[in-house]
Amino acid sequence: MYSDLATLYERAGRIRGRQGSVTQVPILTMPNDDITHPIPDLTGYITEGQIVLDRELNRRDLYPPIQVLPSLSRLMKDGTGVGMTHADHPALAAQLYAVYAQARQTCILASVVGEEGLSATDRTYLAFGDRFERELVAQPERRAMAQSMEAGWQALAGLPHSELTRLSDAQIERQLAHLSARSDSVAMEV
Numbered sequence: 001m002y003s004d005l006a007t008l009y010e011r012a013g014r015i016r017g018r019q020g021s022v023t024q025v026p027i028l029t030m031p032n033d034d035i036t037h038p039i040p041d042l043t044g045y046i047t048e049g050q051i052v053l054d055r056e057l058n059r060r061d062l063y064p065p066i067q068v069l070p071s072l073s074r075l076m077k078d079g080t081g082v083g084m085t086h087a088d089h090p091a092l093a094a095q096l097y098a099v100y101a102q103a104r105q106t107c108i109l110a111s112v113v114g115e116e117g118l119s120a121t122d123r124t125y126l127a128f129g130d131r132f133e134r135e136l137v138a139q140p141e142r143r144a145m146a147q148s149m150e151a152g153w154q155a156l157a158g159l160p161h162s163e164l165t166r167l168s169d170a171q172i173e174r175q176l177a178h179l180s181a182r183s184d185s186v187a188m189e190v
Contacts, residue, residue, distance in 0.1 A: 005043060028043060054066070062138040066137055068100060091168065095167050096132065099164075100132050107129060125159075131154075135155060136148065
């Protein structure tokens with residue numbers, strides 16, 4: 001099946017007599033939303049990335065309803081960082097993914113024991129998960145990279161610094177100074 005799928009995708013991307021490439025966006029539906037079904041699973045090995053949509057996020061009117069954790073790009077690591085985006089981009093993205101993964105696990109725990117059975121840190125993870133989905137995943141209008149990074153830093157601001165293990169102390173201190181300077185300028189405007 002892998003060879004058959006690869007052949008189909010390669011055939012769909014060729015134009016005889018023309019140079020260049022064609023970007024394909026194969027759209028797959030999965031039986032019972034099973035991402036491990038052979039077709040989506042094997043397609044994941046062939047393509048350079050996948051975007052997984054989520055019915056629950058859609059029901060909550062979050063657009064685009066992208067399920068962040070199973071979505072991936074094999075090219076992202078080669079296209080981010082110094083000289084391409086922002087020096088802090090790779091570490092910030094890794095931190096956001098890690099904290100969001102913890103927030104999703106905490107959400108499952110809360111469904112079993114209830115929010116009142118969670119620790120204070122666990123509740124900050126729940127708050128982060130909600131904020132991450134509303135302010136980073138949902139993008140009602142186009143947003144520049146700097147705005148997305150700012151939203152990421154803002155979402156992380158509610159967590160204890162000891163939980164930010166994917167960021168260097170220098171990155172955290174630089175961001176704290178930036179947030180402090182920004183809040184001072186807002187206070188002066190008022």
